[in-house]
Amino acid sequence: MHRLQELVRLHRMGVGSREVARHLGMGPNTERQYRKALMRSDLLEGSADDLPDPTLLKAAVLMHAPPKLAPQQQSSIERWRPEIEKLYDKGLGPKAILDRFRLEESGFEGKLGAIKRMVQRIRRELGPQAKDVAIPVDTAPGEVAQVDFGFAGWRWDPDTGRRRKSWVFVMVLGYSRHMYAEVVFDQRVQTWLALHQRAFAALGGVPRTIVPDNLKAAVIRAAFGVGDRVELNRSYRELARHYGFKIDPTPPYAPEKKGKVEAGVKYVKRNCLKGRDGETLEQVNRTLVRWVAEIAGTRFHGTTGKHPLQEFEAIERATLLPLPNKPYEPVLWKKATVHRDSHVVFDKRMYSVPWRLIERQVWVRATPSTVTIHFDDERIATHRRRGSGPRSTQDGHLPPERAALRHRRAR
Secondary structure, eight states: OHHHHHHHHHHHTTOOHHHHHHHHTOOHHHHHHHHHHHHHTTOSSSOTTSOOOHHHHHHHHHHHSOOOOOGGGSOTTGGGHHHHHHHHHTTOOHHHHHHHHHHHOTTOOOOHHHHHHHHHHHHHHHOOOGGGOOOOOOOOTTTEEEEEEEEEEEEEETTTTEEEEEEEEEEEETTTOOEEEEEESOOOHHHHHHHHHHHHHHHTSBOSEEEEOSOTTTEEEOOOSTTOOOEEOHHHHHHHHHHTOEEOOOOTTOGGGGHHHHHHHHHIIIIISTTOTTSOHHHHHHHHHHHIIIIITTSOOTTTSSOHHHHIIIIIGGGSBOOOSSOOOOOEEEEEEOOTTSEEEETTEEEEOOGGGTTOEEEEEEOSSEEEEEETTEEEEEEESOOSSSEEOOGGGSOHHHHGGGGOOOO
16 A cells, blocks of 8 residues: 555656656556546545545555456355355365265365365455464473374384384473483374383473373364363373373364474474484384483473473473372273173173173273273173183173073083
8 A cells, every 4th residue: 555655646746657657666557557546536636745544545446446356266166155154164174165065065066176265265354263373381390291193104013024104202391391202103002101101200200281182092082162071081091090190182173282292293203213214113212212312302492492401300300290109000991892792802802791781882991910891880890801711701790591501512
């Protein structure tokens, strides 16, 4: 709009049209278009010392010389915009919107690219929303740690005799930005729990709150919003109770809520792990220990302006919760369905439950020595974890008239 004001000022000074166009860096046709629009609104004449308000100039141009979209800029799915806006407002992305139209709108022939451009236009027109505002969070020493996994390349696994995908686990302390990192071959619950144990041991204490991503190992059902709740994995909850920390999972589709560990994972991958795909797990993890202490820990952190390891040793280590005196006994929870033989399967072994629960779902809680089975929050069976045969069966779990049949010999 300042250029329109200058256009008016130059014309009021008696400068010729071509000279005005040259001074403003616009083509003669563009200058002519603006000049005619301003003339129609009686804004071109007057004193060069008393120029019209920019909003008046803008309104005059939009009224008398509105911008025209080139044919290629006119959306081929414009008539579907109301429906797209409704679906976008419900949280659907471009691909989900396309799939919904394919399923429910027989006359829709739009492409994914057109929907993406339409959604971008809608977002621009809506402008920033309150939920889009990133709020920097300053955490107290020892208060919060964020954890996440990231793909760490392919590595040789001597146990299986083949190359496998590997993943780097990273725990970043919110105050000092000191981290723990380790590369593993899977993201199973057992691995997830063991990594936390090793991280706490390396740090010499426990942060009061752990912020995990919505990993399958950490969160069974991710739901974030009014009236919803996040159901944490029972195994993870057992670990939290033993070590005394709280679990505060990241809302789904909101990686900015765990930005510290997101940045940490990228840093580990781009720095320490870059170019190490051919190394074994043991080699990489030995290097990671040194790298965290000698490189990541001593760097000048761009956000805090301090050295992470120095801040950790000087301030944060002493504020962590102490490690429990009693060693943690790994606990695994798994949902299982009772089969027609009145048994559930866990870890390649079968365990009996009362026969009236056939085809019902139960929870199996396993420690290294025992397996207990729960239904409606009540323990209904207890077995030894290990045994000589493929199944552990208690006669009381079978119908009285059929219990003796299990002792018969095959002929």
